[in-house]
Amino acid sequence: MSGRQARWLLVVLLIGEFVVLSRQLATTESGPSLLERMTVRALGPLAHAVTGAEGQLSGFVERRRRSRTLREENRRLQQRVAEMERELLRRQSVELDFQRLAAAVRYSREASRDLQVGDVVYLDHASARRSILVAIGGGAEVGQTVVDASGVVGRVVVASGRYAKVQLVTDPASAVGAMLERSRRQGVARGAGAGTLRLEYVPSTAEVRVGDRVVSAGIDGIYPRGLPLGTVEEVTPGNDLFLRIRLRPAVDFGLLDTVYVLPPVERPFEEGGAPDALP
Amino acid sequence: MLFLRSALALLVATFLQIVLQQLGNLWGRGVASAVDLLLVVVVWIALASGPGAGQIVGMVAGFLADGLAGGLYGLQAIANTVVGYGAAVVRQRVVLQRGVLILVFAGAALVQQLVVALLQFLLVAEPEVASLPSVLARVVATAALGALLLSLEGRVQSGWRGWQRRRHSRLRLR
Numbered sequence: 001m002s003g004r005q006a007r008w009l010l011v012v013l014l015i016g017e018f019v020v021l022s023r024q025l026a027t028t029e030s031g032p033s034l035l036e037r038m039t040v041r042a043l044g045p046l047a048h049a050v051t052g053a054e055g056q057l058s059g060f061v062e063r064r065r066r067s068r069t070l071r072e073e074n075r076r077l078q079q080r081v082a083e084m085e086r087e088l089l090r091r092q093s094v095e096l097d098f099q100r101l102a103a104a105v106r107y108s109r110e111a112s113r114d115l116q117v118g119d120v121v122y123l124d125h126a127s128a129r130r131s132i133l134v135a136i137g138g139g140a141e142v143g144q145t146v147v148d149a150s151g152v153v154g155r156v157v158v159a160s161g162r163y164a165k166v167q168l169v170t171d172p173a174s175a176v177g178a179m180l181e182r183s184r185r186q187g188v189a190r191g192a193g194a195g196t197l198r199l200e201y202v203p204s205t206a207e208v209r210v211g212d213r214v215v216s217a218g219i220d221g222i223y224p225r226g227l228p229l230g231t232v233e234e235v236t237p238g239n240d241l242f243l244r245i246r247l248r249p250a251v252d253f254g255l256l257d258t259v260y261v262l263p264p265v266e267r268p269f270e271e272g273g274a275p276d277a278l279p
Numbered sequence: 280m281l282f283l284r285s286a287l288a289l290l291v292a293t294f295l296q297i298v299l300q301q302l303g304n305l306w307g308r309g310v311a312s313a314v315d316l317l318l319v320v321v322v323w324i325a326l327a328s329g330p331g332a333g334q335i336v337g338m339v340a341g342f343l344a345d346g347l348a349g350g351l352y353g354l355q356a357i358a359n360t361v362v363g364y365g366a367a368v369v370r371q372r373v374v375l376q377r378g379v380l381i382l383v384f385a386g387a388a389l390v391q392q393l394v395v396a397l398l399q400f401l402l403v404a405e406p407e408v409a410s411l412p413s414v415l416a417r418v419v420a421t422a423a424l425g426a427l428l429l430s431l432e433g434r435v436q437s438g439w440r441g442w443q444r445r446r447h448s449r450l451r452l453r
Contacts, residue, residue: 006368009335010334014357020352020353021398021402036345051301054301124348171350173405
């Protein structure tokens with residue numbers, strides 16, 4: 001290939017790549033490109049195979065290591081099961097009381113919805129832990145919320161087959177409607193890089209303490225209300241209007257193994273447009 | 280042959296990169312974030328095969344890296360395309376000893392980081408720029424891996440030539 005041809009090829013390739021980039025920047029509603037979905041679908045099985053092999057190996061080593069303590073652990077777990085069975089009985093009686101009282105005041109609550117379980121097959125270290133690849137049996141849709149037992153992990157940004165790329169809440173491009181659990185004061189939790197979050201738009205007059213829990217507010221149409229996001233780690237006066245609040249995420253992203261994908265948040269006005277004006 | 284070699288090298292590099300990331304989960308992320316095996320392959324192919332192959336392999340490797348990483352899809356692709364082209368042009372225009380080629384690997388890592396940082400400043404509202412120590416770590420790691428790859432390539436080539444010489448001499452004796 002001559003130098004002139006190589007230069008033309010460079011120009012063509014760069015234009016193509018800028019087109020791919022600009023399609024993402026033009027609108028946030030367009031979703032991931034076909035190329036990106038194909039890449040995730042191609043890399044997902046590879047990452048899955050590596051994770052599986054590593055899991056088998058570490059599982060074998062772990063089983064060998066823990067074989068001596070299994071009996072003691074078994075005894076402890078049996079005690080724990082007995083305690084939990086007692087706790088379950090107590091809660092069942094509370095539930096019965098609740099149903100009786102709810103019937104009296106005609107209160108109804110949303111039925112619990114099914115979760116999908118996903119295995120984390122790849123955690124991106126190279127770019128400050130901003131995304132993970134997850135293998136989900138039934139597949140996922142863009143926008144679904146991903147959580148683990150500790151709290152919010154992020155949301156699905158690319159879904160391709162049974163693999164999904166999840167943008168972590170610590171990604172600087174991520175924003176979650178959030179509120180302080182104690183005071184119900186609302187703000188926006190953004191990724192601050194380096195595995196931390198910051199809570200923005202909380203007025204300087206608000207009372208915020210170190211250790212306050214922050215949960216999702218359910219106002220952004222993506223994340224359901226009440227999911228743990230993190231705890232307040234540092235509060236400093238920001239500019240005149242708002243406090244500068246740093247959060248420690250509820251989830252330890254270095255320990256992610258199994259995650260749960262919540263069903264898409266229903267947007268009541270999306271299908272039929274805005275409801276009629278109230279009388 | 281070039282296509283097969285490039286595809287195989289990219290496949291192996293992607294596999295090893297994923298393994299490295301998984302090991303990073305267990306042993307800490309320092310090494311995992313410093314090493315970019317796909318970049319090493321891009322420079323290696325560019326040095327051996329010229330600007331055309333260099334930039335195409337760079338683009339494919341970049342899209343693969345973007346697929347694994349978060350953020351905008353295409354940033355690494357642009358950076359690696361530029362690096363693939365640049366490394367090959369340097370090789371064509373400057374006569375370099377084998378040992379000095381390591382500097383091309385180091386320079387490629389630096390240029391890649393600069394291009395990504397520049398694109399982030401241009402396109403992202405809140406760019407996340409790599410710290411100086413992490414850039415230096417990536418430069419050093421890429422140069423070291425490049426040296427290792429060149430050394431392995433040299434040994435394989437000399438071994439192959441030696442085997443061919445021995446084979447020819449045996450054939451002549453018969």
